Amino acid sequence: MIENYKPLDKNKRYLITGVAGFIGFHLAKRLLDEDCFVIGLDNLNNYYDVNLKKDRLNIIKQYNKFKFYYADLQDKQALEKIFKENKIEKFIILPEEEKQKISKNSRKKV
Numbered sequence: 364m365i366e367n368y369k370p371l372d373k374n375k376r377y378l379i380t381g382v383a384g385f386i387g388f389h390l391a392k393r394l395l396d397e398d399c400f401v402i403g404l405d406n407l408n409n410y411y412d413v414n415l416k417k418d419r420l421n422i423i424k425q426y427n428k429f430k431f432y433y434a435d436l437q438d439k440q441a442l443e444k445i446f447k448e449n450k451i452e453k454f455i456i457l458p459e460e461e462k463q464k465i466s467k468n469s470r471k472k473v
């Protein structure tokens with residue numbers, strides 16, 4: 364049995380950063396298949412083939428409950444706009460480099 368398991372809350376709005384990436388795409392698609400509302404952000408960097416990312420986006424853009432923002436997670440203005448335009452309740456950060464920055468900063472504060 365998995366402890367602390369909480370069933371998916373379908374009424375929440377999810378923001379997924381790195382949504383065109385491997386994990387972000389599959390997570391977004393899974394949530395959309397469950398009829399959740401997903402807001403996706405990605406800077407479509409060229410770490411690997413950008414066309415693969417665009418192909419993934421084209422799949423999830425077909426869902427009515429998906430909204431995409433082409434932006435960088437470091438862009439404060441873009442993030443403010445996203446939060447202003449959407450009632451976001453769950454924030455999922457996937458890009459590895461961004462997770463490392465957050466982890467480093469939070470360690471500094473301790």
Ligand SMILES: NC(=O)c1ccc[n+]([C@@H]2O[C@H](COP(=O)([O-])OP(=O)(O)OC[C@H]3O[C@@H](n4cnc5c(N)ncnc54)[C@H](O)[C@@H]3O)[C@@H](O)[C@H]2O)c1
Pocket residue numbers: 380381382383384385386387404405406407408409410416434435436437457458459460461462
């Ligand atoms: N792929 C795996 O098998 C796997 C397994 C375990 C853990 N993970 C973890 O999951 C996370 C995602 O992995 P992935 O394989 O989906 O990587 P990925 O490179 O396919 O996806 C990352 C996405 O984030 C976007 N991105 C990067 N920096 C950004 C920024 N500053 N602003 C906006 N978008 C940005 C990229 O364009 C890309 O589309 C990573 O933290 C990785 O360590 C992946």
